[in-house]
Amino acid sequence: MEETCNMQEIVKPENLVYKKSSLLLDKTFTYCPGCGHGTVTRILAELIEELGLQKQTVGVSPVGCSVLLYAFMDIDFQQAAHGRAPAVATGIKRLLPDRFVFTYQGDGDLAAIGTSETIHACNRGENILIIYINNGIYGMTGGQMAPTTIPGMKSSTSPRGRNVQTMGYPLKITDIAATLPGTYYVTRQSVHTPAAVRKTKKAMRRAMEYQSLNRGLCFIEIVSNCPSGWKMTPVESIKWMEENMLPYYPLGDLKTPAGENTNQ
């Protein structure tokens, strides 16, 4: 049997498969084509809208490719110094305890220069959400090695591949976050396939809902790609990520609220 759908059918609300979140402003994303940042930014805007949080949200953008996150989304925002977003978010949340407060940070920002702020915000159990984009590289500054660059991976400051003997090992900071008593929900996701996007959105929704419980910090790592920094096409970068990053950074929940089954 052959099914066809004419234009009148397609535009019916019940057939709507995708629409732009009203929270996304008409400013063009500064992300490169095919970069995971764009997908995560969109999911975030959709969720703030769907959960009706726009009026009470204060976001904190980092230094990195998402430095201008505040320009894309119609919510109140603070732009933090490199790595300091969790401290800035702490200040906001402590003074406005009933607001929804999140940070959005890259791996250089969160796991190198901001390690201290990250660990201590987690350990104090600040009631904030940290969204952590791990693309294994410093995107904004042109593809230097990050604390998360995997062994053997090439970057502009590890041109022959990361040598762990001299350059040390990749930091799995999300695993550390999960061991700290102050975190409530810690998960590692990705946005490289439609199924992964749906899982990430579900995980992020949970994390956002948890904030009103005041039970601690929620931490979402998103393993992502950086076609520009990795010097690959978007499609190649996805394949490379699946084959090389995901074995090192396996996806799934690392810590779930006691008594809750969050297997997705």
Added chain:
Amino acid sequence: MERELKLMKGNEAMAEAAIRAGVDGYFGYPITPQSEIMEYLMKTDSFSRSGMVTLQAESEIAAINMVYGGAGCGKKVMTSSSSPGISLKQEGISYMAGAELPCLIVNVARGGPGLGTIQPAQADYFQSVKGGGHGDYHLMVLAPASVQEMADFVELGFDLAFKYRNPVLVLSDGAIGQMMEKVYLNPQKPRSPETEPWATVGKGSRAKSNIITSVDLDPDSQERFNLKLVEKYDLIKQHEVRFEEYLCTDADYLFVAYGTSARICKKSVQIARSIGIKAGLLRPITLFPFPSAKINELAGRVKGILSVEMSAGQMVEDVALAVNGQKPVKHFGRMGGIVATPEEVVEKLKIFFTEQN
């Protein structure tokens, strides 16, 4: 309502004044000689008294960024530290100047460079008034010379900070922070429930969202912003200069000194006058804006000027600029945590000026 009279350390007076002024938050990290500020806020439980949040951060870097976050919400937020810790805060201070955020930063200064000493010093003058962090900016800098001023400058500091949307630094030192004096304290004020129109408190029913940021990748608009800051600093220079004159009207010789050094010099003025040398003291209360016009005017009337600081000679550069070659300007300073005696200062005055004549 009556002001309450108490005997307190400078650091404690500042903490008590902060609670009473309705300050919303304090973020700090321990360092001698100012740890009493956070200890006092915790001991008297600022939160139960006024709802004032006090949080011990993991570092001065974190503390100043917590201040950034709170200040961005339009709240009255402060931090305090001493010299090495203030160095760590400079990144955040530059960001706050760039984002035009009001806040109060207190430096109960000690001797340096490096870890230096825990004894009082005035060696952070350049860092305080010339910028300190990166970029073209100024803080407003208040220099207390008594426990009373440690208390009073909390409210004054926040008034100025919010009036100009600019960070205010209180440049104190270990002597003022640690000594005990009588202090009159204001009655408790409630914390303000109002928010600033620019504050990020959630978009609420506003038509536009509020953004706190210091980044501008377009050179033209970044320069426009720099020019706006220059205008703001000019306005501050016009309207906010504060100083104290002590026996300057008939003075032949002028001391210029702030904070602890000003207290010493007041005594030196008396000693000098008792031996027939007509000395006077100009005490800058604001170090930025600096009382340059006043010093320039006084320079026309005196024979010589002695800048006295607990440093190798920092403020003296601004004094010399203000005097503009009219009269000789000399510097005298002890360092390393040593406070000059009033007699020592008079001896220097004699060596520099009166004995040659």
